[in-house]
Structures are given as C-alpha cells and as structure tokens.
Amino acid sequence: MEPFFSPILNALIKHAQNRPAGFHVPGHRYGQALQQDFQLKEPAAHPAVWFTSIMQLDVTELSSTDDLHHPEASILEAQQLAARTFGAEETFFLVGGSTSANIALLLTLCEPGEKIIVQRNVHKSVINGLKLSGAVAVFLSPQVGQRSGLATIPTVEQVGDALRLYPDAKAVLLSSPNYYGMGVRLKPYAELVHKSGIPLVVDEAHGAHYGFHPDLPQSSLADGVDAVVQSAHKTLPTLTMGAMLHVQGNRIDREILRQSLAMIQSSSPSFPILASIDISRAMIDSLGNRMFEQSIAAAASFRDWLRQQSTAIEEIEYDIMAMETDESTTHYTDPLRVVIYDSSSRLSGFELQRRLEQYGCFAEMADPRYVVLVFGIQASLEDNEKLQHAIEVINEECQSSAKASHKEDNAYAQMYISERTATVTAGISDPVSFSRERFNxxxxxxxxxxxxxxxxxxxxxxxxxxxxxxxxxxxxxxxxxxxxxxxxxxxxxxxxxxxxxxxxxxxxxxxxxxxxx
Structure with missing residues (x-):
C-alpha cells in the first residue's frame, strides 16, 4: 500500500491554483467562457454547472504540464509508475482508446504486403489497422463453446500450424478476454510464438483490472506477451477513451512504435483523460486488493441471488472447459462480468436489454441471445436491488403475457451456435490482402x-x-x-x-x- 500520488493530477492542480492568465488554447479558458448569461431550455442543464470543474484542468501542452508525444515531466513520471504497477517495461498512455494502440501496433509491425497471423474474431480497430498498414492477414478461427456458442481464441496448435505454413509472418495478434469475460492464459502461446523469433501482441481491452485481486485473472503481461493493449476506461475509474499500451522485451521497435502512436493520436491530447489514467493507477497502488472487493462481492451476490430464483432469466452456462485445448492452457472467466439470457426464449438479448433499461438498468451490451452486465468499481447494493427488481418484474410480465417464443430468435440462437462451431473446422484462412490498392x-x-x-x-x-x-x-x-x-x-x-x-x-x-x- 502506498499513499495516493498522481503526478499528472498534481501538475494540473498546481497550474490551476496559480490562477493563470491563459493566452492559449483551448477556447473555453479554464471554463470562464461558460460563465455567461443565456436563456436555458432546462435550468438544470446550465453547462457551467457540469463542466467548469473539468475545464479548470483541461489545458494544453505548457511548461507546467507536459507533452504526451515527448514526455519529460508529469506524463513521463506517470507512465513510469504505471509500467511498474502493471508489470511492463514501458507503458504508453492513450487518449484514443485501445483503438489507437491496435492501429499503431500494426503500423509498427507490418510494412505493406507483409503477413501477420490474426485471430478471426478481433475488434474492428484491428481490421482498420490492417487497412492502414496494407498488411496481409492470415485469420485463425476461434475456439467455440458447444452450448454457449461464444468464441474465445484459437488453439495453441492452430497458431503453431499457421507459423509453419507462413514462416514469414511478422507477428501474431490475439484478443483475450472476449467481450463476455472469457479468456485463456497465454504463456504457451507466447513461448510458441517466440520460438519463431516474432512478437505476440494481445488486445486485452477488457482486462485492465486483471492481476490486482486474488479472484481476478492475471494479465497476459505475466505470461510473457510482448505488447498488451488495455482499455483502462472499461473497468478502471478512467474517463472514456483512456487506455494503455504496455510493452516488454526487444521484439518490438519502440522508436517506430512511438512514431506510430504520434501519427494516430491527437497532437492536442486531453489532459483530463490522461489524469484519469494516472488516477486509476494511483488508486491501485494505494488501495491494492480493497479497490476491487466491493465490485467482486456485488457480482457474486447477484449471481447467488439469480441461482436461487425461479425466473427464466439465468446466467450463461460457461462451457469453455469442454473445448479442445492444450493441457498447459488454462481458461478463465472474469468475475466482474455476468452474462444473462432468457432461457425460455421469450426475449432476445436485445429485447431483454431494452426491458432492463425501462427499469433504469443499463447493460454493457446485448446480442441476439445474451446481455452482458459489468460490475464496476464500487458497485452498490442499491444498484443490485434495482437490477434484481427489474428481472423479477420482467419475468412476471413475460409469464403473464403468455407471449409465444420468438421463432426468429430461437432460429438465430441455433444458427448462432452452429455458425461459430463451424468456424472451428475452418482453421486457418488463406492470406487476405488489405492493400490500399484494393480499397481504392x-x-x-x-x-x-x-x-x-x-x-x-x-x-x-x-x-x-x-x-x-x-x-x-x-x-x-x-x-x-x-x-x-x-x-x-x-x-x-x-x-x-x-x-x-x-x-x-x-x-x-x-x-x-x-x-x-
């Protein structure tokens, strides 16, 4: 445990406390531009009430702050502290979400026409990175749960086969955990890829909180992965678009990576976002395990309640242990994510999400079958009770309406599983070119x-x-x-x-x- 210390926040506060006369951008001048009289459609919506405190810390690159693209003061110190906390050799702060890191990594790793082995079910930012780099992708089909129909990552054997088929590949890119909190330990993957002398990079967008509590999975950094991308804003108390790129080892040219990040990210980064990343790290250093205990307990309490109910709304039956895998690979699920569905098939995932919103409960996402709930830091008993009440009412409404099952949703649920199961046999794709000529x-x-x-x-x-x-x-x-x-x-x-x-x-x-x- 350490005292709370955030160098970026401290620098911004000290600058604001000096009551500076600002002759620089941004145009709101520390929020002073909002201090004007104008007619309001809704009195409570005066922007000064909501934004002035943020704008007091929203500055540009000054001698009293720092420069994200050439950090020498508070940002440099904050990134070094983050690298120590998260277990990396070097950490880069991002103000464009994990998207910016995924694109920058692909620009760093691949010249036009060069091959990279990529997990098939990746985020669209990876595809956009392939387009910008002009790389050639060899797609690997994921493992799929037989009952859930949800995909994780390819097997170790698939990665090995792809490396033998395409020994000129420049890197392997995987994504773990998936949106539903399902993932695998990546040590055997890293060891295999490193035998080919190339880096393994991982989109771990949903795992920024990993490794900081005994009940949480370990980050893939602990498994020897060369570059790990984390969306800090997803599960840490970071403002939206705040993310981190962690790097270790010598298989990635960090100077080229810095240049790529500078091309992708704004030359005028948001200091409130940067400070919020630093604040999250400082909270982890200061609170340790305690930072996540309440959210883990809240999710566990909801799971227990759901199991004891007789409602049709149930938690997904995770079946990842039944998938074919190397004996050295360990699967896990994120205790902060609860995936629910209507076992009676009356409600699709989209409809269940809409019903929850009617009772003031907003889920992270939905698909045609499932709804994903994320229990964030300090998830409260009051929120749990609200969610439980919503599920009880929704279940009663569905039973009383005697609504027929959605045939299309049922058909999709079967196809959803069948299609993903079929992709397992697809294995390794032929190389797919993402050259700029094709997109022109x-x-x-x-x-x-x-x-x-x-x-x-x-x-x-x-x-x-x-x-x-x-x-x-x-x-x-x-x-x-x-x-x-x-x-x-x-x-x-x-x-x-x-x-x-x-x-x-x-x-x-x-x-x-x-x-x-």
Missing part, C-alpha cells in the same frame, strides 16, 4: 444481400457492439453470413462499416475483378 478499387457494385452468396465482399460488416466483423473486404460471402446478417438486422442490431444500415444490400466486387482482389 472503383470496380464495386451494390447488390441485394440475398443475392450475394459466393461473391466477394467489398465492405466491412460489423455489428456493434461488440465491434467484431462478420465480413471483411476480400472475404467470400457465405449463406451462413447472409443469414446471420439478416437475423441480426431483424433483431435490432446496428451495423458499422456497411453503407446500407438496413443491410438489405451489400457492396461486392465486380465479378471480372474478383481474381484481382
């Missing part, structure tokens, strides 16, 4: 989705959340893809990357150009 290709047409089977997609189709692409440009569209997109759209999913938000149509390459894709 003008020979694209838009056709009805129902007519797109066996055509080559010219756009990325990404239901959000969780932001994992169903299709990437250059991939062949299967009948399963079409059915999955149709059912997701009918269930209310939102799509990013696709020009037609209704997903009635999809962009494909002209048949005469397909051989050049």
């Amino acid at each position: 290709n003008q020979h694209v047409e838009r056709i009805n989705l129902t007519e797109a089977q066996l055509r080559i997609s010219a756009e990325m189709v990404t239901p959000y959340p969780p932001g994992i692409a169903i299709l990437n440009p250059g991939e062949i569209i299967t009948s399963m893809n079409i059915e999955q997109i149709r059912l997701l759209s009918e269930a209310g999913a939102k799509f990013q990357g696709a020009a037609d938000p209704t997903m009635q149509t999809i962009a494909v390459y002209h048949k005469k150009d397909e051989n050049n894709v």
Whole structure:
C-alpha cells in the first residue's frame, strides 16, 4: 500500500491554483467562457454547472504540464509508475482508446504486403489497422463453446500450424478476454510464438483490472506477451477513451512504435483523460486488493441471488472447459462480468436489454441471445436491488403475457451456435490482402444481400457492439453470413462499416475483378 500520488493530477492542480492568465488554447479558458448569461431550455442543464470543474484542468501542452508525444515531466513520471504497477517495461498512455494502440501496433509491425497471423474474431480497430498498414492477414478461427456458442481464441496448435505454413509472418495478434469475460492464459502461446523469433501482441481491452485481486485473472503481461493493449476506461475509474499500451522485451521497435502512436493520436491530447489514467493507477497502488472487493462481492451476490430464483432469466452456462485445448492452457472467466439470457426464449438479448433499461438498468451490451452486465468499481447494493427488481418484474410480465417464443430468435440462437462451431473446422484462412490498392478499387457494385452468396465482399460488416466483423473486404460471402446478417438486422442490431444500415444490400466486387482482389 502506498499513499495516493498522481503526478499528472498534481501538475494540473498546481497550474490551476496559480490562477493563470491563459493566452492559449483551448477556447473555453479554464471554463470562464461558460460563465455567461443565456436563456436555458432546462435550468438544470446550465453547462457551467457540469463542466467548469473539468475545464479548470483541461489545458494544453505548457511548461507546467507536459507533452504526451515527448514526455519529460508529469506524463513521463506517470507512465513510469504505471509500467511498474502493471508489470511492463514501458507503458504508453492513450487518449484514443485501445483503438489507437491496435492501429499503431500494426503500423509498427507490418510494412505493406507483409503477413501477420490474426485471430478471426478481433475488434474492428484491428481490421482498420490492417487497412492502414496494407498488411496481409492470415485469420485463425476461434475456439467455440458447444452450448454457449461464444468464441474465445484459437488453439495453441492452430497458431503453431499457421507459423509453419507462413514462416514469414511478422507477428501474431490475439484478443483475450472476449467481450463476455472469457479468456485463456497465454504463456504457451507466447513461448510458441517466440520460438519463431516474432512478437505476440494481445488486445486485452477488457482486462485492465486483471492481476490486482486474488479472484481476478492475471494479465497476459505475466505470461510473457510482448505488447498488451488495455482499455483502462472499461473497468478502471478512467474517463472514456483512456487506455494503455504496455510493452516488454526487444521484439518490438519502440522508436517506430512511438512514431506510430504520434501519427494516430491527437497532437492536442486531453489532459483530463490522461489524469484519469494516472488516477486509476494511483488508486491501485494505494488501495491494492480493497479497490476491487466491493465490485467482486456485488457480482457474486447477484449471481447467488439469480441461482436461487425461479425466473427464466439465468446466467450463461460457461462451457469453455469442454473445448479442445492444450493441457498447459488454462481458461478463465472474469468475475466482474455476468452474462444473462432468457432461457425460455421469450426475449432476445436485445429485447431483454431494452426491458432492463425501462427499469433504469443499463447493460454493457446485448446480442441476439445474451446481455452482458459489468460490475464496476464500487458497485452498490442499491444498484443490485434495482437490477434484481427489474428481472423479477420482467419475468412476471413475460409469464403473464403468455407471449409465444420468438421463432426468429430461437432460429438465430441455433444458427448462432452452429455458425461459430463451424468456424472451428475452418482453421486457418488463406492470406487476405488489405492493400490500399484494393480499397481504392472503383470496380464495386451494390447488390441485394440475398443475392450475394459466393461473391466477394467489398465492405466491412460489423455489428456493434461488440465491434467484431462478420465480413471483411476480400472475404467470400457465405449463406451462413447472409443469414446471420439478416437475423441480426431483424433483431435490432446496428451495423458499422456497411453503407446500407438496413443491410438489405451489400457492396461486392465486380465479378471480372474478383481474381484481382
């Protein structure tokens, strides 16, 4: 345990306490610009009430603050403290979320046309990084739970097979844990990849809290991974867009990485976001295990309550231990994430999420089958009671309405599992080029989705959340893809990357150009 100490916050407070006369950006001048009289539609919504305290700390790069892209003072000290706390050799603070780190890593690791082995079910930021770098991706299909239909990461054996097939690959990129809190220990993966002399990088966006309590999983940094990306804002008390990139070892050129981060991130980073990352680290150093005890207890209490109820709303039955895996690989689930669903199939995940919101409970995400609940720092008994009440009322409403099961949702639930199980047999993809020439290709047409089977997609189709692409440009569209997109759209999913938000149509390459894709 250490005294609370945040060098970035201290620097900002000291600067504000000096009552500076600001002749610099940003334009709000420490919030003074809001101190004006104007007509309000809602009296409680005066911006000065809500934003002045934040704006007092929202400054630019000054001699009394620091520069994120060339840190020498408070930011440098804060990053060094974070590296010590999280177990890295070097830590970079990010103001563009994990997205900025994923893109910067791909720009660092791959020149145009070079291969990288990538887990198939990655966040769209990885796909965008492939586009910007012009790399060639070899996709590995994930392991899939037979009952849940949820994907984790490829097997160690798959990674080994891919390395033998493509010995010129520059790196391996995996994503663990998934959005549902399911992951694996990565030591055997790191050892295998390192035998090929290349780095293993991991998108650990949902695991910034890992390793700081006996009930929490260990971070992949402890398994020897070369670069780990964490969204601090997801599970730590950090402002949205605050994230970290941890690096260790000598397999990644850190100077090129710094240059890549400078290209991707704003030249005017948010100091409140930077300070909030530092505050999270300082809280961990000061509180230790105690920081997470209440949230772990709240999630466990809710799980216990749910098991004792006779409602149709249940927690997912995790089945990751039943998947094929190397004996040295250990699976885990995040105790701060509770995944629920309607076992009677009356409600899809999207509908259950909407019903919860009607009673003031807002979930992290939903898909056609599940709802993901995240129990954050200091999750309260009052919030638990509100959630329990909502579930009780929703269950009673469903039973009294005698509503017939959603046939489409049931069909999707089966297809959802079948499609993901089928991807296991797909194994290792052929190399998929993400060259800029392909994305500048003008020979694209838009056709009805129902007519797109066996055509080559010219756009990325990404239901959000969780932001994992169903299709990437250059991939062949299967009948399963079409059915999955149709059912997701009918269930209310939102799509990013696709020009037609209704997903009635999809962009494909002209048949005469397909051989050049």
